[in-house]
Amino acid sequence: MKGKNCLIFGGSGQIGRHLIRKLTKNDYRVTVVTRNIHQKGHIIKTQGNAGYIDIIEANIFDEIRIKSLFERADICINLIGILYEKKKNSFKNIHTLFPSLLAKLSKQYNLKHFIHISALGINEAKDSDYARSKLEGEKEILKNFPLSTILRPSIVYSVDDNFTTSFMTLLNRLPVFPLYYSGKTKFMPIHSSDLVDIIYNVISKNIYSQIIECVGPETLSFKEIIEKLLNLIDKRRILLPMPLIFGKLTAKFFQLFPKPLLTEDQLRLLKYDNISSGKYKTNTDIGFPAKYLFEKEVEKYCYMWKQGGEYSKKNFY
Numbered sequence: 461m462k463g464k465n466c467l468i469f470g471g472s473g474q475i476g477r478h479l480i481r482k483l484t485k486n487d488y489r490v491t492v493v494t495r496n497i498h499q500k501g502h503i504i505k506t507q508g509n510a511g512y513i514d515i516i517e518a519n520i521f522d523e524i525r526i527k528s529l530f531e532r533a534d535i536c537i538n539l540i541g542i543l544y545e546k547k548k549n550s551f552k553n554i555h556t557l558f559p560s561l562l563a564k565l566s567k568q569y570n571l572k573h574f575i576h577i578s579a580l581g582i583n584e585a586k587d588s589d590y591a592r593s594k595l596e597g598e599k600e601i602l603k604n605f606p607l608s609t610i611l612r613p614s615i616v617y618s619v620d621d622n623f624t625t626s627f628m629t630l631l632n633r634l635p636v637f638p639l640y641y642s643g644k645t646k647f648m649p650i651h652s653s654d655l656v657d658i659i660y661n662v663i664s665k666n667i668y669s670q671i672i673e674c675v676g677p678e679t680l681s682f683k684e685i686i687e688k689l690l691n692l693i694d695k696r697r698i699l700l701p702m703p704l705i706f707g708k709l710t711a712k713f714f715q716l717f718p719k720p721l722l723t724e725d726q727l728r729l730l731k732y733d734n735i736s737s738g739k740y741k742t743n744t745d746i747g748f749p750a751k752y753l754f755e756k757e758v759e760k761y762c763y764m765w766k767q768g769g770e771y772s773k774k775n776f777y
């Protein structure tokens with residue numbers, strides 16, 4: 461006998477994969493919507509036992525199709541997010557208009573939960589288009605479906621991320637690594653499993669807290685994060701504080717690429733600390749403190765960036 465039906469948008473991403481595993485193991489049935497079933501189908505399908513996962517290929521801007529997916533849903537979870545804009549994938553479309561539509565449909569179809577993943581620090585980062593679009597999205601969601609739960613995570617990491625894995629690749633290759641804002645910006649990194657546990661608890665314990673800031677157990681500066689990664693992969697690199705003017709020039713250059721390493725908007729966002737604000741409840745306040753420590757967790761998968769690759773693992777022999 462299968463449990464409730466969860467309709468998940470963005471299930472092929474880092475958080476989505478962990479979430480599908482958690483939900484299906486706990487008897488929830490999931491319907492995952494993706495843009496490209498050929499590219500993402502195998503990633504999604506292999507996260508849970510057969511029979512628990514349905515995959516739908518759909519364009520999220522096709523309102524009629526999206527609406528039809530709500531007919532069988534009890535819970536909707538939105539994990540779709542972008543870090544840079546590309547044609548119709550604008551911050552406004554992805555972070556404001558689409559979540560607003562999902563909240564409206566959640567209300568119309570009387571769903572038990574609508575959970576939306578926003579981001580930490582968006583009230584402060586007023587000069588970032590990313591942050592403004594996320595904040596606008598939150599307002600629209602709460603207007604359309606006040607029972608919604610909005611989770612605002614700090615930076616999320618795991619073996620499937622684009623954060624620690626990309627930085628370890630860059631640190632491996634570059635002799636000098638730039639530190640924007642002298643590397644002083646603070647983060648409270650949260651492991652993807654901890655975040656997924658919070659989502660699971662919100663659903664299974666019927667928590668309706670509106671906005672919850674989701675943070676890990678440690679506060680680390682950007683420089684400390686990079687130093688920890690260097691230490692884990694056994695590399696020595698020059699960490700160079702980058703004057704802002706050069707930062708802006710490099711961002712201008714990088715954002716010309718199809719998958720930019722850094723954009724001007726990300727550079728503006730990086731100016732603001734990404735830590736709990738004290739203005740909203742955190743995961744600890746609602747009884748779900750994060751368990752995983754950054755260095756200990758990254759140690760489990762950093763070996764591929766070390767000299768010797770898998771043979772460098774301590775427990776290999």
Ligand SMILES: NC(=O)c1ccc[n+]([C@@H]2O[C@H](COP(=O)([O-])OP(=O)(O)OC[C@H]3O[C@@H](n4cnc5c(N)ncnc54)[C@H](OP(=O)(O)O)[C@@H]3O)[C@@H](O)[C@H]2O)c1
Pocket residue numbers: 469470471472473474475476493494495496500520538539540541542549554577578579580612613614615616617623
């Ligand atoms: N990772 C972090 O550090 C972090 C921190 C704060 C907030 N968040 C937020 O948490 C959410 C999930 O993050 P994540 O790390 O799991 O992201 P991710 O790994 O980059 O995955 C993003 C997902 O969004 C989907 N997507 C992007 N553009 C889309 C479009 N135009 N139409 C349909 N789907 C689209 C992708 O789906 P397909 O390619 O399968 O279609 C993918 O499954 C996002 O909203 C993000 O802003 C993440």
